[in-house]
Amino acid sequence: MANGFTSILTKGDELLVSAMEHHSNIVPWQMLCERTGAILKVIPMNHEGELLIEEYTKLLSGNTKLVVCNHVSNALGTINPIESIISLAHEVGAAVLIDGAQAAPHIKIDVQKLNVDFYTVSAHKICGPTGVGMLFGKEEWLTKLPPYQGGGEMIAEVTFEKTTYAELPHKFEAGTPNICGGIAFGAALDYMNSVGFEAIAGYEKELLEYATKKLLAIEGLRIYGTSEHKTPVISFNIEGIHPYDIGTILDKLGIAVRTGHHCAQPVMDYFKIPGTVRASFSFYNTREEVDILVEGVKKAKQMLS
Ligand SMILES: Cc1ncc(COP(=O)(O)O)c(C=O)c1O
Numbered sequence: 001m002a003n004g005f006t007s008i009l010t011k012g013d014e015l016l017v018s019a020m021e022h023h024s025n026i027v028p029w030q031m032l033c034e035r036t037g038a039i040l041k042v043i044p045m046n047h048e049g050e051l052l053i054e055e056y057t058k059l060l061s062g063n064t065k066l067v068v069c070n071h072v073s074n075a076l077g078t079i080n081p082i083e084s085i086i087s088l089a090h091e092v093g094a095a096v097l098i099d100g101a102q103a104a105p106h107i108k109i110d111v112q113k114l115n116v117d118f119y120t121v122s123a124h125k126i127c128g129p130t131g132v133g134m135l136f137g138k139e140e141w142l143t144k145l146p147p148y149q150g151g152g153e154m155i156a157e158v159t160f161e162k163t164t165y166a167e168l169p170h171k172f173e174a175g176t177p178n179i180c181g182g183i184a185f186g187a188a189l190d191y192m193n194s195v196g197f198e199a200i201a202g203y204e205k206e207l208l209e210y211a212t213k214k215l216l217a218i219e220g221l222r223i224y225g226t227s228e229h230k231t232p233v234i235s236f237n238i239e240g241i242h243p244y245d246i247g248t249i250l251d252k253l254g255i256a257v258r259t260g261h262h263c264a265q266p267v268m269d270y271f272k273i274p275g276t277v278r279a280s281f282s283f284y285n286t287r288e289e290v291d292i293l294v295e296g297v298k299k300a301k302q303m304l305s
Pocket residue numbers: 022024025070072073074099101102122123133263
């Protein structure tokens with residue numbers, strides 16, 4: 001999509017990205033700006049890990065052509081107010097791309113109700129396989145965007161003088177697709193729908209509250225991402241201890257967390273930290289597992305203090 005926008009943006013156009021993006025929703029836009037002379041501007045956030053909507057409103061202007069933002073931050077768990085982000089962008093005529101990689105496993109998404117121009121999902125975040133995902137795009141936009149790859153299957157007619165392109169969505173599907181990945185992604189979505197997103201959201205909310213309370217009872221533990229609107233992701237550090245050290249001990253105890261910058265270095269820079277320990281819960285986790293995590297963190301703290 002970022003490639004497609006090369007033919008749409010011109011020098012001086014502006015593109016807004018939020019301060020809490022995954023690198024995958026920063027770097028392609030920086031590359032696009034380098035190709036076109038467009039200007040990248042950042043929607044700032046506060047210490048709770050919430051976007052500053054007033055500041056966002058000030059950044060929007062007739063020059064804004066595209067706004068890109070995640071629905072849920074992978075580093076902080078914040079659920080962003082994308083309904084307002086989308087409608088405010090539309091008021092100045094800008095298109096909006098929402099990165100739903102971390103929202104899709106937790107929230108039922110209705111792209112039509114959201115009136116979003118583009119919405120992306122990675123299959124591997126939602127019980128599916130790696131290397132496959134989904135890009136939703138409004139028909140008017142997908143018609144406007146040129147193909148980003150050439151090859152078989154994406155053509156209507158090929159001659160040495162001129163090639164015409166296939167109808168949507170085939171125009172964007174050059175070559176033999178990842179057929180197995182697509183089928184597996186479909187099965188994953190059927191499975192998630194059979195569990196039910198309402199049940200998932202209710203259960204995960206309780207689990208998040210339980211885990212947050214228990215972790216905060218550990219002295220010196222600070223959680224990054226304290227918005228009221230969160231998915232069950234807890235990013236934390238313990239004063240004076242490097243996140244990698246805690247992660248290594250938890251790993252030895254058989255507890256899987258991720259440590260580091262979570263592909264969101266600007267978020268770590270904002271909080272002036274090298275990284276965090278991140279425990280991500282899902283509908284299949286239990287309170288007992290939260291208890292085991294909390295005991296593990298206590299043990300790690302004791303060993304490293
Ligand atoms: C919020 C967010 N966006 C995008 C991505 C990147 O997904 P992919 O590796 O499928 O491009 C991730 C993966 O961690 C993510 O958490």
